[in-house]
Amino acid sequence: MAPTVVFVLGGPGAGKGTQCDLIEKEFGFVHLSAGDLLREERNREGSEYGELIEKSQLGITTATARPDLLLAINYTACADEVGSPATTCSSVWPSPVENNLDGCRLSYIREGAIVPVEITVNLLKRAMEKRDWEHGKFLIDGFPRNEDNLDGWERVLGGKVDEKFCLFFDCPEDVMEKRLLARGKTSGRSDDNIESIRKRFRTYEAETRPIIQRFAAKGKERTVNADRPVDQVWADVKNIFENM
Structure with missing residues (x-):
């Protein structure tokens, strides 16, 4: 299966994480946040890709869309199957990608830049394999963020998973900004500041909005108005999953 x-x-700030936690508890899905997986890998001691994630080239996605690199990252379990630090990378990032960084404009993950799809797809694949590949139900939060993400997903996992739909939380930018600034007071996240927030909004509008529209064109998008209290948003989300 x-x-x-x-x-x-x-x-950013639409409330995806809160609703994913509720879906996880109510319907038995596993919540996988692409952003959290990247941050964990970036911060994992000994990670071969931490610096590459931290200093990801803005626009590197067009330079790394090579099928021969998609499976370049092979992970092997080295400890308990539960915790995310229980794996290490067993391959070295191919030098052509590193060379492509020379002389190019760099950005940081905290500023909302898109990291190479090879890293993100394989982190997601590994996370699903560690849990229950054959019978698992997964919420992929914050992915695919752009065309290259979607293409990379299709090359690696296209036809291998049962893709139901894209759950889209629609929320005005001013509301999301207020939420993120409030969160930044306690979250400790370096990307919860006004400059980084607005850069993330620009990245979202330019890169992710078209992906949502692609899902909608295929009839595989479910929109929820996220500019409401959590319980009201949850009522709509719950109805979607009860009728999935």
């Missing part, structure tokens, strides 16, 4: 996948998209 193939794992069930629901993609979860929406702007």
Whole structure:
């Protein structure tokens, strides 16, 4: 059997994480946040890709769309299957990608830049394999963020998972900004500041909005108005999953 996948998209601060936690508890899905997986890998001691994630080239996605690199990252379990630090990378990032960084404009993950799809797809694949590939139900939060993400996903996992739909949390930018600034007072996240927030909004509008529209064109998008209290948003989300 193939794992069930629901993609979860929406702007920064739309409330995706809160609703994913509720879906996880109510319907038995596993919540996988692409952003959290990247941050964990970036911060993992000994990670071969931490610096590459931290200093990801803005626009590197067009320079790394090579099928021969997609499976370049091979992970092997080295400890308990539960915790995310229980794996290490067993391959070295190919030098052509590193060379492509020379002389190019760099950005940071905290500023909302898109990291190379090879890293993100394989982190997601590994996370699903560690849990229950054959019978698992997964919420993929914050992915695919752009065309290259979607293409990379299709090359690696296309036809191997049961993709149900994209759950889109629609929320006005001013509301999301207020939420993120409030969160930044206690979260400790370096990307919860006004400059980084607005850069993330620009990245979202330019890169992710078109992906949501692609899902909609295929009839595989479910929109929820996220500019409401959590319980009201949850009522709509719950109805979607009860009728999935």
